[in-house]
Amino acid sequence: MFRLNRLVDYGVVLMSHIAAHTDRRFSAPGLASDLGLPVPVVSKVLKGLVHRGLLTSYRGAKGGYRLGREADAITVADIISAIDGPIALTHCIEDSDGTCGIESLCPQRGNWQIINHAVRNALADIRLSDLTAPLPPFFEPPLSKGGKDVTPL
């Protein structure tokens, strides 16, 4: 179906949620309950985002995550490639192990680069700050009652 995989889907949702409250730290369990997803899954996604610097993590009790840089300096392409690896629509672009013997002669290579660039550029043009829809108020954790999810900074 030519679609992003689910983890990327989660990633975008998580990032836009976190971006909506830059003054807070969000814990993995808290985010998981916000989104109704299993903790290990959320954790896995966050892991990738941290690794690429899109999120900063804080360990220990009251630890959690916040944006690694400004929301307008993070693009959708960044998020996708953090979780999913490089955005390469076809097999031959990404791996350089030389499985294909005819390399430089390859007549299709140019074609795929045209296509790859078009898509990459499209995704690199969308910033996190353009994705303006956070989870609405009624999805937010019950802060007043023990603040189980979101740790205020």
Add this chain to the structure above:
Amino acid sequence: MFRLNRLVDYGVVLMSHIAAHTDRRFSAPGLASDLGLPVPVVSKVLKGLVHRGLLTSYRGAKGGYRLGREADAITVADIISAIDGPIALTHCIEDSDGTCGIESLCPQRGNWQIINHAVRNALADIRLSDLTAPLPPFFEPPLSKGGKDVTPL
């Protein structure tokens, strides 16, 4: 890896090959041997392309395939969606079976539409006539044992 599936890869290669010789009909077995792919696989891909009118098929002996319309009236988005189904990067756009209980309230929907549109537009801007690299005469297709990528590095 956020990539097109292999059949789409084949499809683009097939289409650009066929587009390079608009005066010929190409049979499925002929194309398969040009690309070094199994006939049933090529056949499957061509099927989808015919179904969407990107190719016209001719049955019977001396039958085969040719472009269904001018190369500059066929876009990469057309090819992808013919083989792979609609270009919908995330799950919640395409199926309307209501698995997602919050549908119209869904705060992420708008975000995904931004992203989907960007990618769709990028792909719809690339025409088959822009993909100018046919298989050159000296191209010797690698002998395929099934899962080989058509597009070499």
Add this chain to the structure above:
DNA sequence: GCAAATCCGTACTAATTAAGTCCACTTTAA
């Protein structure tokens, strides 16, 4: 009219990839 070449549709199996889980470890606040 028949045989050969070709496309058509569907169902099936195998292979690959993605999704999700688990666990032992480290870090930090109280």
Add this chain to the structure above:
DNA sequence: TTAAAGTGGACTTAATTAGTACGGATTTGC
């Protein structure tokens, strides 16, 4: 010191994709 967090890697299961098979329909040319 203990509990609440993140980290990293290995693992299992689920889902999807790739590829195969086959019976049928259509056209050409002899």
